Amino acid sequence: MVIATTGYDEEELAQVHALAPQIPCVMASNMSVGINVMLQAIQLVANVLGDDYDVEVIEAHHNQKVDSPSGTALRMAEVLAQTLDRNLSEVGVYGRHGIVGKRTKKEIGIHAIRGGDLAGDHTVLFVGTGDRLEITHRGQNREPLARGAIRAARWVMGAPKGLHDIAEVLF
Numbered sequence: 001m002v003i004a005t006t007g008y009d010e011e012e013l014a015q016v017h018a019l020a021p022q023i024p025c026v027m028a029s030n031m032s033v034g035i036n037v038m039l040q041a042i043q044l045v046a047n048v049l050g051d052d053y054d055v056e057v058i059e060a061h062h063n064q065k066v067d068s069p070s071g072t073a074l075r076m077a078e079v080l081a082q083t084l085d086r087n088l089s090e091v092g093v094y095g096r097h098g099i100v101g102k103r104t105k106k107e108i109g110i111h112a113i114r115g116g117d118l119a120g121d122h123t124v125l126f127v128g129t130g131d132r133l134e135i136t137h138r139g140q141n142r143e144p145l146a147r148g149a150i151r152a153a154r155w156v157m158g159a160p161k162g163l164h165d166i167a168e169v170l171f
């Protein structure tokens with residue numbers, strides 16, 4: 001089975017994890033090679049910069065998307081939190097509105113933009129004092145996502161039972 005859908009709640013994810021050991025299964029919020037390379041890149045950068053830089057994730061998608069933030073942005077935030085030894089459920093800040101107070105050192109901001117036919121852009125900002133590093137992936141269309149999903153479907157037919165990461169398929 002290949003699961004590419006995003007927006008699952010905790011209970012639905014728990015069901016996937018409970019059932020996955022019975023069959024070969026690949027699950028990923030983003031099937032493209034580009035995004036999965038970016039996931040590795042942000043891990044590397046976060047490891048080097050550590051707590052010295054503020055980390056924010058920004059995603060932009062088409063106006064038909066129903067879940068927010070994107071599964072990919074959430075995955076990026078999870079990877080960043082894990083790398084920086086933080087708990088996303090404690091440090092994740094989903095948009096800001098009103099007198100929210102100064103930014104805390106460890107929070108990870110996650111922001112969603114919606115409009116037109118955007119195929120999907122993701123940026124991670126590492127903002128320091130005096131400089132910033134921005135890593136961006138821009139989807140021009142959905143082909144890379146579809147290609148990754150087809151590779152996953154072919155790969156999963158010969159895979160052992162259990163839940164596999166898309167990195168096992170692509171790299």
Ligand SMILES: NC(=O)C1=CN([C@@H]2O[C@H](COP(=O)(O)OP(=O)(O)OC[C@H]3O[C@@H](n4cnc5c(N)ncnc54)[C@H](OP(=O)(O)O)[C@@H]3O)[C@@H](O)[C@H]2O)C=CC1
Pocket residue numbers: 003004005006007028029030031032067071145
């Ligand atoms: N992992 C990845 O690489 C990618 C993931 N996605 C994710 O895939 C999902 C779908 O996105 P997208 O294709 O744009 O959405 P669409 O709205 O275009 O398509 C959703 C489809 O799912 C069907 N559907 C909705 N609810 C159910 C249900 N309960 N049971 C069965 N079918 C259902 C809809 O049927 P109907 O029209 O009849 O309502 C529709 O055909 C999103 O979660 C998105 O984030 C998207 C692209 C890449």
Ligand SMILES: O=C(O)C1=N[C@H](C(=O)O)C[C@H](O)C1
Pocket residue numbers: 006029030061065069070071072073119120145
């Ligand atoms: O809904 C979409 O279009 C996409 N959804 C996935 C997500 O939520 O991350 C993957 C990709 O960004 C396109």
